[in-house]
Amino acid sequence: MNKPSHHRRSRLTAAALFPACTLLPAVAQADSVEIYGFIKENVESVRLSGNGRSQSTGRLSNDLSVLGFRGNESLGGGNKAFFQIETNLRMDGTGTSQIGDRNTAVGLSGPWGEFLMGQWEMPLRYVSVYKVDPFTAGIFASNSIMGNGFVTAANGVSPQSFDRRQPNLVQYRTPSWNGLSARIALSMPENRTATTDPIAWSGLASYESGQWYVAWGHEYHGDYYYSGSRDHADRLGLVYSFGGTRLRAAYERLSYEPAPGQSVRRDAWQVAATHAIGPHEFRASYTRGGDAHGNAAQAVGGIGLPGTASGAWQVSLGYGYTLSKRTELWAAYTRLVNDRTASYNLSGNSVPGLKAGDAVSGVGLGITHKF
DSSP: OOOOOHHHHHHHHHHHTSGGGGGHHHHHTSSEEEEEEEEEEEEEEEEEEETTEEEEEEEEEEOOEEEEEEEEEEEETTEEEEEEEEEEEOOSSOSOOOTTOSSEEEEEEETTEEEEEEEEEOHHHHTTTTTTOSSOSSTTSGGGTGGGSEEEOOTTSSTTOSEEEEEEEEEEEOOOBTTEEEEEEEEOOOOOOSSOOOEEEEEEEEEEETTEEEEEEEEEEESSSSTTOEEEEEEEEEEEEETTEEEEEEEEEEEEOOSTTOOEEEEEEEEEEEEEETTEEEEEEEEEEOOOEEOOSSOBTTBOOTTSOOOEEEEEEEEEEESSSSEEEEEEEEEEEEOTTOOOOOSSSOOTTOOTTOEEEEEEEEEEEEO
């Protein structure tokens, strides 16, 4: 290995101060090691209204800041062994985190593709979260509605969520063939109870070349609600770019069996756009969750009761000013309105006390610094 530069030595010395210092002997032997992440904070005001009340709260919010380590070792013939250890940074004094609580895995890669084992986001999430949604995460993001709430959880936990980071995961991703690629993942059935044996798998096929991005994903949950329950999600994503403009869209259908003999189906869609002019970027998104259909007798996550006004909509507007290649100053606004029996909440930093039929809005001013 070449002698590390002073900059590289300082980065590894900084890493030694982190509680993950026991990992450094392995890190030091990798052919290539990177310490990466971002810190994203904003001062925001959120307002909850409906059901005869109105309340506002000012707060400092952490928008899912990240610290990660990743590296690889050449095995010859174009093959590599790799690892990634990614951790949530709790920058505002709320919540908890532990080493490796985000995308963390070990794997092999080569001309044949990539295989990993660990905890990772399910392929369905990649259809739209990073390519279509200009806000990606936090209260301004579309996964307040799309996917019916984000969660990092084992099989059968938070069964309503189709926007998941899943432990006990094995995943294979193909190489790209003229812009075409695919991935498939299985969350191993390690969460058996006395009555259920939950399992999940997810797949994604995508095309990305030049001005276009097109993707379709499917996810299946078995025994998430009861023995024999079968839940499905399908999602389409589309992006077209020209000049400094990106037009974006996503559509999904979620289908659940929340109780024996009961079912519920809900469609949702998002349209969004960004336009960049020099250091300025303007962002806009509109997401609509449709009414529930079926015969379920209870709400499923934010989805309200079939046969009632059970939809919701969310609009988000934003502006970013690039101060450098790693730092952005930004402002954003969002408003989410639930119909009478729906109870979707803002993603990432939800507003406490939300009830079915409530509306919630937020405005924030923040800084994102990547490293």
